[in-house]
Amino acid sequence: MKSHILGIDLGGTKVMAAIFDAEGNIISRARAKTKAWRDDEMVFQTVSRTAEQAMERAGIPLGDLRAVGIGAPGPLDPDTGVIIESANMKLRNFPLGPRLAEAFACPAIIENDVNAGTYGEYLAGAGRGARHILGVFVGTGIGGGIIADGALYHGFSKNAGEIGHIIIKAGGPRCGCGNRGCWEALASRTAMTRDIRKAIRRGDKTRLKEKLKQETDLISGSDLAKAYRAGDKLVVRIMNRAARLLGAGIGSLVNVLSPEVVVLGGGVIEAMGDDFVARIDEAVRDIAFEFMVKDMRVVRAALGDDAGVTGAAMLAREAVERA
Amino acid sequence: MKSHILGIDLGGTKVMAAIFDAEGNIISRARAKTKAWRDDEMVFQTVSRTAEQAMERAGIPLGDLRAVGIGAPGPLDPDTGVIIESANMKLRNFPLGPRLAEAFACPAIIENDVNAGTYGEYLAGAGRGARHILGVFVGTGIGGGIIADGALYHGFSKNAGEIGHIIIKAGGPRCGCGNRGCWEALASRTAMTRDIRKAIRRGDKTRLKEKLKQETDLISGSDLAKAYRAGDKLVVRIMNRAARLLGAGIGSLVNVLSPEVVVLGGGVIEAMGDDFVARIDEAVRDIAFEFMVKDMRVVRAALGDDAGVTGAAMLAREAVERA
Numbered sequence: 001m002k003s004h005i006l007g008i009d010l011g012g013t014k015v016m017a018a019i020f021d022a023e024g025n026i027i028s029r030a031r032a033k034t035k036a037w038r039d040d041e042m043v044f045q046t047v048s049r050t051a052e053q054a055m056e057r058a059g060i061p062l063g064d065l066r067a068v069g070i071g072a073p074g075p076l077d078p079d080t081g082v083i084i085e086s087a088n089m090k091l092r093n094f095p096l097g098p099r100l101a102e103a104f105a106c107p108a109i110i111e112n113d114v115n116a117g118t119y120g121e122y123l124a125g126a127g128r129g130a131r132h133i134l135g136v137f138v139g140t141g142i143g144g145g146i147i148a149d150g151a152l153y154h155g156f157s158k159n160a161g162e163i164g165h166i167i168i169k170a171g172g173p174r175c176g177c178g179n180r181g182c183w184e185a186l187a188s189r190t191a192m193t194r195d196i197r198k199a200i201r202r203g204d205k206t207r208l209k210e211k212l213k214q215e216t217d218l219i220s221g222s223d224l225a226k227a228y229r230a231g232d233k234l235v236v237r238i239m240n241r242a243a244r245l246l247g248a249g250i251g252s253l254v255n256v257l258s259p260e261v262v263v264l265g266g267g268v269i270e271a272m273g274d275d276f277v278a279r280i281d282e283a284v285r286d287i288a289f290e291f292m293v294k295d296m297r298v299v300r301a302a303l304g305d306d307a308g309v310t311g312a313a314m315l316a317r318e319a320v321e322r323a
Numbered sequence: 324m325k326s327h328i329l330g331i332d333l334g335g336t337k338v339m340a341a342i343f344d345a346e347g348n349i350i351s352r353a354r355a356k357t358k359a360w361r362d363d364e365m366v367f368q369t370v371s372r373t374a375e376q377a378m379e380r381a382g383i384p385l386g387d388l389r390a391v392g393i394g395a396p397g398p399l400d401p402d403t404g405v406i407i408e409s410a411n412m413k414l415r416n417f418p419l420g421p422r423l424a425e426a427f428a429c430p431a432i433i434e435n436d437v438n439a440g441t442y443g444e445y446l447a448g449a450g451r452g453a454r455h456i457l458g459v460f461v462g463t464g465i466g467g468g469i470i471a472d473g474a475l476y477h478g479f480s481k482n483a484g485e486i487g488h489i490i491i492k493a494g495g496p497r498c499g500c501g502n503r504g505c506w507e508a509l510a511s512r513t514a515m516t517r518d519i520r521k522a523i524r525r526g527d528k529t530r531l532k533e534k535l536k537q538e539t540d541l542i543s544g545s546d547l548a549k550a551y552r553a554g555d556k557l558v559v560r561i562m563n564r565a566a567r568l569l570g571a572g573i574g575s576l577v578n579v580l581s582p583e584v585v586v587l588g589g590g591v592i593e594a595m596g597d598d599f600v601a602r603i604d605e606a607v608r609d610i611a612f613e614f615m616v617k618d619m620r621v622v623r624a625a626l627g628d629d630a631g632v633t634g635a636a637m638l639a640r641e642a643v644e645r646a
Binding site: 130132168170248258 | 398407408453454455467469471476477478479480481482483484485486488489490491492493494495500502504509568571572574575576578579580581582583609610611612614615617618619
């Protein structure tokens with residue numbers, strides 16, 4: 001019986017593919033980067049080629065997969081396998097699931113990329129053993145995944161979990177979505193970069209000034225972490241504020257969802273490390289009710305880049321086992 | 324076979340009990356009010372007496388109930404029937420479920436009062452037919468209930484849904500819970516009263532001035548609605564702002580939970596009516612993603628005071644049918 005599962009993580013600028021054996025171990029990986037997606041065929045070909053590379057490395061012949069799962073930006077329909085829209089990959093009503101099923105001659109499922117990452121952490125990472133999990137991924141935006149009673153929560157639109165767009169500061173800074181005061185307009189890497197840029201214009205000194213020459217430059221998580229550890233005053237101030245704002249958003253969501261574990265991931269969190277997570281944890285406990293947080297844990301994601309491919313592969317395996 | 328169900332709604336200042344026949348129709352009601360709860364025995368005796376009155380009115384002899392369900396303020400444990408704490412009723416670790424089961428010689432369940440109300444609206448009210456519902460009740464605070472895929476969502480602590488305590492305006496007005504900028508510190512009846520009081524102190528004119536003589540006076544929903552309809556400038560301004568803030572909070576929650584129906588209830592909503600709900604709906608659609616709200620409805624609660632007893636009774640019936 002075919003036993004290998006292909007997991008794929010499709011992002012704004014990169015694709016990662018991994019082959020999983022029957023025990024859920026990764027036996028090969030492949031990656032591709034792009035500066036910009038041109039159209040749906042370019043996306044699909046990059047995905048296919050990267051997946052084929054992972055298969056070659058694992059010695060799995062084409063047609064020998066049990067299932068394929070892919071995490072991709074939404075909104076998307078996990079039931080039909082169609083990506084409804086992804087502005088930054090120039091996809092619209094693209095049947096990614098059916099196309100993958102055809103190309104790899106096996107069942108294929110698609111899932112929101114952040115949901116897939118949260119599911120990976122739930123089954124094999126920092127959320128293991130818990131049944132109610134909130135995944136929070138801090139990067140250029142803030143993405144979220146909700147595990148409710150052991151299953152991904154999709155809601156009516158099938159695209160629940162847009163946690164970056166809760167209003168945390170009514171009337172606050174403008175968000176990419178058009179609203180004011182969204183959480184990701186306050187505490188994402190994009191927001192941190194904007195605040196550093198603004199402070200530089202006001203005359204504040206920072207070692208990160210040289211990283212912000214172009215109007216489109218975004219400070220990386222590791223540059224933020226290095227400046228923070230070096231005691232760069234501006235960066236310390238901005239990151240401490242970010243920790244409080246991340247805590248305010250997570251605390252708000254905890255009051256609504258009451259998870260057992262909050263898994264914190266994404267570039268900023270990975271680079272800043274456990275001290276930053278501890279600061280956020282403290283801010284969460286200031287905001288959320290005692291009876292919500294008493295036995296709740298806030299932990300750093302454990303799988304790094306493997307979270308997305310792992311979750312996607314596990315969801316694909318469950319789908320074929322259910323069928 | 325015993326077929327009648329007793330539903331009870333226990334609140335900060337009142338108790339309501341109703342008897343339901345096998346078809347789920349209310350065949351009798353009873354109510355009691357109190358200025359303040361003294362201790363747990365006073366709460367329990369008031370509940371029992373009110374329930375007995377409803378049974379007498381329906382002609383149901385003691386010992387002839389199939390089940391009893393009660394909605395009560397939390398936090399509480401629906402599995403053990405214990406109210407963990409209710410400051411304003413002076414309850415602490417009170418086994419309300421087991422006590423009711425003993426007193427009425429039938430199975431008893433307890434549920435958070437707002438959850439019970441949301442469940443009532445889901446099964447018999449404005450949310451009928453939908454599987455994902457967000458209940459939002461605007462009164463002295465803002466309470467919420469979440470129906471996920473046809474079942475009440477409890478989360479890890481069993482007390483999820485404290486939607487009044489999401490941070491909507493970081494650094495904003497102080498909330499009863501101690502935080503700053505909670506939703507209910509911005510858009511509840513308590514917040515509306517505070518804002519009117521503040522404006523009067525600044526010299527603004529309003530017909531509601533006479534209603535605010537005592538420091539503890541709270542404007543009622545119907546007084547707000549009357550002043551609004553009479554064109555009282557201050558009240559119109561405050562209620563329009565409240566509609567936008569209610570929309571900001573609901574829009575935030577929609578982005579996270581993606582319900583099919585948002586049921587709006589509570590004293591302020593009932594008094595202000597459909598125009599106010601339409602304003603809130605508009606604000607929700609400004610905040611939430613198009614793909615979340617496209618087929619979503621924002622509706623006014625349909626059951627009024629009956630929502631809580633209905634939900635509690637239906638939950639009790641389901642519990643005995645499952646057992």
